[in-house]
Amino acid sequence: MAKASVSDDCIDMVTPWNEYLSAKYKRSFAYHTVRNRLPVTVTQVIDHLSRSKEALVQTYGEGSREEIKQIIGYLSKLKNEMQTNKPLISLEANEVDASDWNNFLNTTEERLGRPLLWFADVWLHIECYLYRRIRESFALTKHLNQYDPFRHQKEEAFTGSLQAISVVGSYLLKLIESDAKIDTEQCVLQFLKLSLWGNRCDLSISGGKDISQVENPLDMISTLDELILVNDLQKVWSALNSTSSGPKIIDIIFDNSGYELFSDLCLAHLLVKLGLANKIRFHGKRVPWFISDVMEHDFHWLIQEMANQTRAPCLSKLSTMWKDFLSSGTWTYLTESFWTLPYSYDAMKQIDPELYNSFEGSKLLIFKGDLNYRKLVGDVFWPHTEKFSVALRGFEPAPLVTLRTIKADVVVGLQPGQAEKVAQKDTDWLVTGKYAVVSCLVK
Numbered sequence: 001m002a003k004a005s006v007s008d009d010c011i012d013m014v015t016p017w018n019e020y021l022s023a024k025y026k027r028s029f030a031y032h033t034v035r036n037r038l039p040v041t042v043t044q045v046i047d048h049l050s051r052s053k054e055a056l057v058q059t060y061g062e063g064s065r066e067e068i069k070q071i072i073g074y075l076s077k078l079k080n081e082m083q084t085n086k087p088l089i090s091l092e093a094n095e096v097d098a099s100d101w102n103n104f105l106n107t108t109e110e111r112l113g114r115p116l117l118w119f120a121d122v123w124l125h126i127e128c129y130l131y132r133r134i135r136e137s138f139a140l141t142k143h144l145n146q147y148d149p150f151r152h153q154k155e156e157a158f159t160g161s162l163q164a165i166s167v168v169g170s171y172l173l174k175l176i177e178s179d180a181k182i183d184t185e186q187c188v189l190q191f192l193k194l195s196l197w198g199n200r201c202d203l204s205i206s207g208g209k210d211i212s213q214v215e216n217p218l219d220m221i222s223t224l225d226e227l228i229l230v231n232d233l234q235k236v237w238s239a240l241n242s243t244s245s246g247p248k249i250i251d252i253i254f255d256n257s258g259y260e261l262f263s264d265l266c267l268a269h270l271l272v273k274l275g276l277a278n279k280i281r282f283h284g285k286r287v288p289w290f291i292s293d294v295m296e297h298d299f300h301w302l303i304q305e306m307a308n309q310t311r312a313p314c315l316s317k318l319s320t321m322w323k324d325f326l327s328s329g330t331w332t333y334l335t336e337s338f339w340t341l342p343y344s345y346d347a348m349k350q351i352d353p354e355l356y357n358s359f360e361g362s363k364l365l366i367f368k369g370d371l372n373y374r375k376l377v378g379d380v381f382w383p384h385t386e387k388f389s390v391a392l393r394g395f396e397p398a399p400l401v402t403l404r405t406i407k408a409d410v411v412v413g414l415q416p417g418q419a420e421k422v423a424q425k426d427t428d429w430l431v432t433g434k435y436a437v438v439s440c441l442v443k
């Protein structure tokens with residue numbers, strides 16, 4: 001009998017323990033995402049292009065008019081492929097990571113003995129593939145080749161959070177300019193928490209709805225400690241404060257633009273100012289990713305936008321200091337292709353050994369957000385009490401910590417009974433970003 005709908009291919013059950021997260025399990029967040037949320041994301045890009053057509057033609061020339069039609073056609077086809085569970089197809093445009101992506105697709109197909117399908121395979125692979133195909137729709141054009149369909153939302157996420165950003169910015173400036181002795185440990189813990197809770201601001205989970213950070217984050221974070229279900233902040237402090245002879249290099253693997261990026265840069269500023277790091281390497285995405293993830297343009301745009309805030313002089317002052325960190329090499333911004341491949345991080349050593357080896361000298365790798373967490377633990381539905389060190393499956397290039405608000409149904413490192421207790425209070429505790437984990441692996 002013909003399938004009534006794609007969901008007939010799916011299994012009406014929750015994800016079994018130790019199985020990969022996948023839309024094949026109808027009661028999983030993966031299924032809700034692939035069935036309902038990702039089609040909305042594609043539709044929002046199509047709507048954005050339709051609404052902005054004349055403005056885009058003004059900016060990119062008459063030649064872009066036809067390309068807008070071409071991109072909309074491509075995205076409509078992509079949406080249909082997903083909604084009818086068609087096989088995943090290879091990338092066409094010759095971009096720096098296209099061969100890596102096509103190798104991944106071919107190797108996986110060989111292993112499975114069938115093509116990958118939207119409602120059958122690992123959620124991580126499927127979701128990363130969707131965003132890489134959205135990128136491809138622009139990569140196949142000439143005039144709109146570098147256009148970022150999410151940029152306007154990322155920029156609004158900053159301007160909508162200016163009040164909170166000014167509060168945090170003036171607080172940081174007072175700290176770094178005061179002569180009074182400051183409680184170094186307490187300050188670092190406070191800015192680690194600001195960076196952690198900044199991760200709640202993510203357009204992908206909000207479906208593109210405004211996620212401006214409007215409350216006063218300093219007041220907010222002091223009340224949130226009980227929502228941190230795994231709290232390794234003291235271990236993070238010991239790793240930061242260790243007087244090991246090695247170079248004081250810290251890596252921050254970014255997640256979202258806007259308020260979260262600002263909170264990450266405040267943390268980075270404090271770590272340098274307190275002498276806990278003398279070099280900080282930031283890692284961003286090469287292509288538009290999960291709507292709000294940081295690209296190099298977003299990074300420099302935010303620092304420049306701060307310089308333009310004449311009504312918040314603390315921000316323009318910080319902006320000057322941050323530009324000095326960049327020009328002196330204290331801060332560097334890097335964009336490696338690996339972050340926008342589908343692989344979880346246990347594959348990094350094999351797929352990108354240069355990147356893996358570059359981390360060996362790092363004092364601490366700070367991974368921000370939910371997608372990075374899913375890639376650290378391999379998008380596996382681990383028992384919630386599984387050890388973080390086990391879930392990493394050998395990815396240990398340096399001491400690392402994840403600052404993650406929980407927005408996907410995988411969490412490890414909990415105490416026995418803890419998950420059940422939280423679930424009694426909030427049945428959707430795994431997907432709202434209300435709760436968080438700070439899990440640390442020290443070598």
Ligand SMILES: O=P(O)(O)OC[C@@]1(O)O[C@H](CO)[C@@H](O)[C@@H]1O
Nearest residue numbers: 202204205369370371372407408
């Ligand atoms: O990495 P982030 O920005 O914290 O979250 C990414 C995210 O919004 O996308 C996926 C669901 O679509 C989940 O991993 C998570 O909800």
Ligand SMILES: [Mn+2]
Nearest residue numbers: 255256290293
């Ligand atoms: Mn993100």
